Amino acid sequence: MTSIEHAYRYSYPSAVTPAEGQAGRVELATSGGEQASPLYFEGQLVYPRETADFLRALIDVVHARYHVPAAMLQRILIMADPVVTCTEGRLRFEGFSSCCGVYARLDVLENGLRGTTFGRGTTNVDFNPPMLAALARVRESDALGLSVGRDHVAASTTRDTVIERRVPLPARWVRGFGEVQACLARMTQRCEIPGVEARRFLRALPKASMHRRATWITAAGAGLRVSQLETPQGVRVGGVERLRVLTPVIHHAELLRVYSDDTTGASAWEIVATGMRYLVAFSPEVWRGFSGEGQLLREMAASDRDALLSRVRAALTWEWLLDVDVLAAEVGAPVSQVRSALAVLSSRGLVGYDLAERGFFHRVLPFDLGQVERLQPRLRAARRLVAEGAVRVEENADSHLVGVVVSDAVEHRVRLSADSFSCTCPWYAKHRQARGECKHVLAVRLTLEAADV
Amino acid sequence: MSELLLDAAERGDASAVVAALTGMPEAARRGAAPRVLSAIREASRGYGMPNGALQLAALGVCTLSELEHLPRHARARGAEAIVVLRDRRPEWLPRWVETLMEDEFYWTWFPLVRTLVRDGLCPRPDHPHYPLGMITGLRALRSAAPNPPIQDVLRQDPDLLPEIWHLFELEGGGENSLANYDRFSFGSTWSEAFLALMRDGTLPRERLLDATIAALGRDFNHYRAKWFIDFHDKLAPTPGELTARAAHYLELLHRSTPNVVAFALKTVEKLDRAQPLDDHALLAGLRSRMRSEVASQVRSVIKWISRVAKRNPAVTAECMTIVSEAVLHEHKEVQHDALAWIQQQKGTLTPAHRALLERARGMVAASNTELLASLIGTASAPVPTPIPTGTPARHVSPWSRLAGLDLLDTPGVELESLGPAPFDGTDVPRLHASETVVPAEDLAALIERCASAIENAGDVLEYELALDSIARLADQRPPDFAKRLSPLTKRSAKRLAARGAVPFSGQDHTLDLCAVIHAWATQQVLDPIRMTEYERDFLRSPLQADGPGVPVEWRRSVAGYVARRALAVARQVSTGTALPLLSTPTHASGLIDPHALAVRTQVWVAAQATPDPHDVTLAMLRVAPDDRAKALQNFPNGPAEWVLSLRYALGGDHAIGESVQLWTAAAFARAPFATDEVLCTHHPALGADAGVPARYAPQVTSWESHGHTHHRLRVDVAPAPSLRVDVLPAAFFAEPSADRYFTESCLGPRSDGAYRLAASVSPVVADALAAESACILGANLDWWEAQWANKVLLEPWANPDLPLRDMPRLLLVLGLAAKDPGEHGLASDVAIRAIEDGRLVGDELGATMSLLLPTGLVKPARWARSLKDVARHSAWHTLTVRVAIERVCGASVGVPPRELLELLLELCTECGCAASGAAVRKSLARAGTKGKVGATATALLALQQRDATHATHQAQARSAAYEGRRARAERWGQMREGLS
Structure with a gap:
């Protein structure tokens, strides 16, 4: 490891x-x-x-x-x-x-x-x-x-x-600590219940391990209940027994807020108590850490972000909450790009995300995070493919682009469009877009950047 | 010198290795290291293990880094290892000891490390595993006598005595802890050793007692904490010792380990009874117990607090605050005790207390609401939404009857006797525009779809669409076909090469897809080969000449039936013929639009080809009831029997042909609930669902074995099923194996994918599926085996367009009694939905429960748990569950189960009504007045209808029932008009 x-x-x-x-x-x-x-x-x-x-x-x-x-x-x-x-x-x-x-x-x-x-x-x-x-x-x-x-x-x-x-x-631990912030930034609030109801809900959680089951938490009256049926309003929780970590402190709760990330299926549970907030975020499955989500790989692979990242990083001064508009004006970049830069900085442990106040905050994790990107397995594999000359662009239309990546004697076809991507590899077939881009898609993107296409 | 060493190591001569290493210069050691390491690697291959001499050689020549990278079984230990290290005296020895202490089985290294420390070869490691390793590792130090008592070993090595205090500070874990050692070791135990050393004055009693209490305060796991509780009891502290440590025992009340808290409560109560403790300190401790999950513990604390308030009225307000917290406890007995005590102190209720109690409004059990209301008053009840009067909306009106809306307006019909929505699934729209699926139109989409289907076995719709894509686009072979298909062919080849993989056998549908891809790419069809071994018939893959096979019976299952359709597709695509699959669903619900079926049939007719009968019959069972007559007008009217049978399935009038397979499925698809006299005349005695609708009779058989009573559910089908495997509806009744050893069910293997595939076979009418599902679920209600896929069997019944007739209801009721949270959780979800949309009513639910209750198959407590969850959903759900339990009680021959009676009491209180019906009251009277059952029954009999509450609840329930049924009618209306 x-x-x-x-x-x-x-x-x-x-x-x-x-x-x-x-x-x-x-x-x-x-x-x-x-x-x-x-x-x-x-x-x-x-x-x-x-x-x-x-x-x-x-x-x-x-x-x-x-x-x-x-x-x-x-x-x-x-x-x-x-x-x-x-x-x-x-x-x-x-x-x-x-x-x-x-x-x-x-x-x-x-x-x-x-x-x-x-x-x-x-x-x-x-x-x-x-x-x-x-x-x-x-x-x-x-x-x-x-x-x-x-x-x-x-x-x-x-x-x-x-x-x-x-x-x-472990590198995956350090990566995960960073990536969880980017995951939090994508989350939306799904419900808010009184502390008393939250306590009742946690007490009623199944005693048996449910890590093999996909479970949805849905609103029931003023409280919540565990459901086995997927509903649009439900929050998916993998390994619902993990919610028990909230039990020892739930009696202090005035409110319990539930957030979820539709892309990955991760969820966050926030206890609001007098004078403090306690947030616990859970990965989509028990066996799936935040480090493997790979939602930031595309941003990490992009080479043109370094200058902006440096400017944004220099503008951070330990704010409790960052005002993205002010930051954008300060660094002279569009708000969307600054948001994207903050997401990348979060994966490097330089900013965190506060769900309650819906904003990033500055903090620097005291670990050696310089190696994190270097240790990202998919990105590393993609760079190797590019170095081996395994990537070629087969079709470059206005609406989409088709690239071919030769890997392990197999030709994988990558299709990129403005808001989507696909690949013929088993990894993409299994996870689709829920876990970020596969190494073949990343390799095509790196090649396109190098060729300035 | 190194040759000598290597020779000795290879011979396994440890003494010679030690001799060769003695005095060996470091340069010579390093020179020998590569060969020693190589020998170790060679010896460690597979399950191999290097001999002790080789291990010693490694210890003598390797660097720290090399040693750290050795597998743990290649690390030397024992007396010779000490000799080697004493001679070598490496400067890295302390770090090596740290590494050994980090080992997963660190205690096995304790003898070596202890000897090194004792001999002054390295300092004592500053690692918690050093003292902890003593627990299990100390026995290996007892070399002087066989199995000496622990205390003797400690006396022989007195420098270890200070270490034992760390055993009261460190928890240990896994195999190595005081609790585990004393429980499983033979002979001497640590508790005996401590007591012996205390008696002879080696260990001070006071410190032992203090250390034990301190250990209990460290929140150790309950299993390991139990050792300290037991040891405390063995120390038998005197009253004086207890009193002197009262503050420490009070502190233990704040701990989170349940048995530690129980111990602390017992001790503190003893102390308090002997001499009252400081009330404020005591109340601070007791307050933390109000959140305990153990109801009996909280109830006893409430009693204790009442005693404190009685002896010191000055703390009554504080006591009230603490007890108010218990009102929020989930157990109604705790709530009742708390409220009853607060009521006794009502005169001292402050606004702060009222505010605390206000939080409990709506949270307490229905039977406690009056008590709570007596303290803080009654809240105004929510006003139910009035039921609209006049003409229903345009989309609702045509479907009012089938949705059961009309029943709500029928004069004289009470909510308690309201029937379910009277539809049968063939008389209502089933195709929802939003569920239309998009087929792959080109090779790129096909490859993506196939890859997804192979990787996601649980997504059977993706499998169906992938199979269809290949069948339709089989003639597309561009010049780079092989390259483009290479990701799929590589993945398929890997799956097909897996040992024991047999495509087209019913083993795994994704394997079938791989074999279809293989056939398309190579023109080779992997038709399984039949062979006989041990007097049984098996199927094996042509790719694995000596591979294991699968029982031939698997092909008789529903999964096997679908696999044979895949085999036909493989044969078709191997010739490059592109023709659509007839049976591919056009909607996510698994149904086929009859118009789409007409188009597909036209393609086959135009090609003058004959589809595989498995495909045709599957298409018949999947065709939706929507708009069949109009589709029939556009349907080809060819002379081929398969075309005529398809037309017959859609309602056309044609003479029955010779193919039993085609016409049986056609008759079932045409009218699943009617006897087809023409078919029966032509092909008599085919059995259930083959011209004659199946009738089901569930039976539970019981037998005694090893002191346990076992139960098994069987569903008998009449008329006796046809055993012909090629008749599709009958496949659900087939016995897959004579001894049911190889397959437990006729549905196929136990997997999410197989069960979902079986459910997709007959999506219009699925009673046969429900009957088999009930048998599968019923055989594992107590979760004696981890059958994770069983939950999937309940999934189809969340579909609001599948009516819950007898068999689905049986399945649902069994699901509600399942032990597995996934199963009973999903059953509760289905019940909630079904009550909401009018498919399930209390009377029918109760009737099915009554059928199972006397058999002993189900545990009523689990029903009570699940139904409580269901009843919480709305007033209509509460009423439905109440009616169901009343029905169970009324039908009960003996005393109704306590758990159901307790739930009934809560529900009746919530509804504001008395337990109704002579049969129910008679059954309650049988319970007598003694015990919990008697008390609950008495309370139920004493309940009087509270008119205001009852009227409000009825209005709320009626409103909820109306809304659910109206929504359904509106949905049907929109589906029919294609508005959604």
């Missing part, structure tokens, strides 16, 4: 430390970002119990592995820590499951925090087992502080043990 080695280096272990009286403090150790161990925030949690519960739920997602491929003899349980982005007095905690199929984000909003922001940026945060156990003991009545990072002067005077961990992050 291709992997990227990532090193975590925490100056001290994260902990919930007791303070004078009854108040305590959640001290989150940081690693990476603009500094080695940056300090981003110090303050108080307005809703300590809720925040603690949501953080634990997020870690549950990070530690979860809903699918282990049959061929995998050794379970590679990567313990990739969550990342936190601090911007304008608000915090976003993000985590991604080991199986690359579930993404979770906790947005602690302005009314959920009181404190001082020392900087803007994204960093890894340490969530060790003792700290998680301490978080479980937090009560409503506790006064609880929160610090993301530690003052360097204070840190240098303490005698904490430095924690170092080198983790081989």
Whole structure:
């Protein structure tokens, strides 16, 4: 398995430390970002119990592995820590499951925090087992502080043990973490139900594993129900048992919003609570991670986007929410192109997508994402085909273009039109356009670009 | 020196390897490494494993990187490995130890690692698997005596004693945990070892107790947490020890592991009874239990909270807040207990409490609504949509009768006795313009369609269209034909070469498509070869001379029938003849527009060719009832028997010919519910659905085996079915195999695709399919075998134009009782739709349930679960389910099942009516007054009609019933006028 080695280096272990009286403090150790161990925030949690519960739920997602491929003899349980982005007095905690199929984000909003922001940026945060156990003991009545990072002067005077961990992050995991943002950007809201109904719905979920079944969640009265019949209004969920990750925190929900992406069949579930929002996105199937969706391959393959990407990237300044119109004016490009550029940047871990506020936000995942595109298997295979001279254009009409790609002694015919593509390969036959373009289509596009057709 | 080493390694002489490695310079080791690695690779081929000497040689000569890349079974362990490492003393030894600790079976390396640490060859690894590895790995250190107790091993290696505290901090998992070891190991256990070491003073009791309680607070999995609960009990803490740790036990109430919480509740209750705890701390702990899924736990906590409020009235408000949360619990008993207690404290109800209770409006069980209303008042009921009066809309009017709308207007007919929409599926429009499919028109579209059909076996429409494309475009052979077809031929060749693949045998329809492509590309038809082995007849592929075959009986199944049509297509395209398939659906519903059939027939007549009878009969069964008379006017009137039989199927008057296959299918397609006297005279005694409509009689047989009662559903068909395999409707009744070993069903293999293909064979009337489906589903209701495809059998019945007669209803009722969430979920979906569109009414649903209930085949609790889901949908669904359960109760000989009675109580309360009917009340009276059944029956008997609620509910139900039926009538009207 291709992997990227990532090193975590925490100056001290994260902990919930007791303070004078009854108040305590959640001290989150940081690693990476603009500094080695940056300090981003110090303050108080307005809703300590809720925040603690949501953080634990997020870690549950990070530690979860809903699918282990049959061929995998050794379970590679990567313990990739969550990342936190601090911007304008608000915090976003993000985590991604080991199986690359579930993404979770906790947005602690302005009314959920009181404190001082020392900087803007994204960093890894340490969530060790003792700290998680301490978080479980937090009560409503506790006064609880929160610090993301530690003052360097204070840190240098303490005698904490430095924690170092080198983790081989599978390339598909890093890719998936990025691609899930592009998937979120395509989603539309399908329903919104009260928290009480959401709790009832989750409790009524089938106990048995349903990962082999395609399941649709449909509206029923004021709530939701699980259906086995596809309906236009239904939200398809593969592996509906994965929704149980919401159960430990659903009692905090004021609202539950459900979103879905019609192209891939992925869905996102957002709990709106006082002072925070908790979003969990699920891949279309249990065995299908976000990394394999390939919806951005076309954009990645395009060579003319580099200049625009650089301009857009330079214009990002850790905004909580990006105004695409303003950004477009700033970089002097059409809004549609800027949106497309943001989608590509999301796959590189440079922006995320906020469904509730329907916009991108700036954050830089603290991983080495330079290799992500290089490690994209389909793109790599397409470039190899082009290099081997296996691609030729057979027909170039106004409405469409037909290319022929010789691969494994077979001629695959690729048909491209303004808004569609097709190929005669088995991969396209199986997935159609739901998982992006196959290597043959990409090879034709690369050839056309090279020839400036 | 390296020669010596290699010789010894190949001989398997471990001692000689150790001797050769001793003192060997590093350069010589590196020189030997390639050959050692090569020998290991050779020995590891297939299921091979390098011998111990070779493993030692590798440990002695390889670099860390080389060792890390070795398979785990090629890594040396044991005493010789220590000797080799002690001699070599590589600087990478700590990293090698880290690698071993990362192994999936890390505990197997514990003896080696422990010895290295003890001997000072490497530092203690800072890895959680080191102490955890001790759990299972410690036994391998017991070399002094056979199977010594764990405590003795620990005493012999006292440096390990500090490590044991980590076992209270780390959970372990899989095979390696304290819980697993103590459960499955023989002889000494860890709990005994800890107790023994505690008794002799090696381990302090106080710390053991604290560590155990702390471990319970770590949210370990319930299985592994159980070990700590048991160990806590074995420590038998004194009352003083318990009291001193009261705060810790209270903390455990916040945990998420159910058995830990149950343990904590028990302990805290004991402490609280002995000496009342701090009320605020106690209530904070109990509050977290209000969200427990275990109803009994929440109910006992409510009782406890009431005791706290009684002893300290100052905390009553806090108690009310906590108990208010329980009102939202999904169990009605919990809701009732919470509401009843709050009602007792009604005087202290604050606006904040009211707001909390307000959230529960509409959420509590119907039987608790009055109680809730007594606390917060009644909400105004939604006003039902009034039923329109006067002349129905233009599209609705002609179909009012068949949609069952007229029944709603019939004077004196109550909703409870409303009949289903009286259509039979042949008397209503079935072709919807939006469902028209587009056939492939050129080679490019054909290739795309075929590729898609091969890769998506569950999409049978794609398969049909792919087959049709090849049949129609078989003469298209451009100069680059072979190249253009190469993706398909390569894929097909791969599928056909798979071991055991036998095309045209009924094994897999996508395999048949591959063979058709093969025939088109190579002019070679892969007609299966018949052979006999072990006194059984098999079919095998001509491409696999020594490959395994499939039983010849598979061809007798419905899938086999369709496969024989594919074989005919293969023969046709192998000659390059381009003629359309008659039986290709023109609509996504699987139906054929009779006008399209006329056009296709004309092409065949013009070509003076004769289509395959399998294709003709399949076309007859698929032809839609729409506009047949008009289509007949444009139909060729040729002399050929197949043309005449097609005309007969559409309603034409022709003399019955000699082909039983053609005329039987034609008679069925013409009038499936009538006896065809002419056919019966000409071809007598053909059996069910061959001139005489089938009559079904379900039977459940039961037998005892190994203390269990087994049930099996069989559906007898009358008249006795014809066993002729080439008669299409009869294929649904064929016994596919004498012993039913090779195939369980006459539909074909157990797969989504095969079942969907079977359902596509007769889309107009599918009762025979439903009967067989019921048998298949009924044989696996308890999910004793993972038959994922069974759910597909319920899919056709979501179609609103297929009426739910006896057999489909039997299938549906079985589906509602299935254990698998997919099956009972889909059955609920179908029931919801069918009630909505008027195909299913309570009386008929109840009658079918009554048929099955006494047989023991179904579990009533599962019915109650599914029907509860159905009843939630609308007032009309509630009423329908209520009527069904009343019918079951009325027909019940003994005491009706408790789960159904409880649901009936909820539904009657919601409808505002009493349990009606003398038979129902008599059956309720039989339940007595004792136990849960008696209490529920008594409550049902005591129910009085609440006129206002009843009237509102009836109006809502009538409105919902009307709307569903009107929508159906309107849809039919639009379909007929081609408006949609």
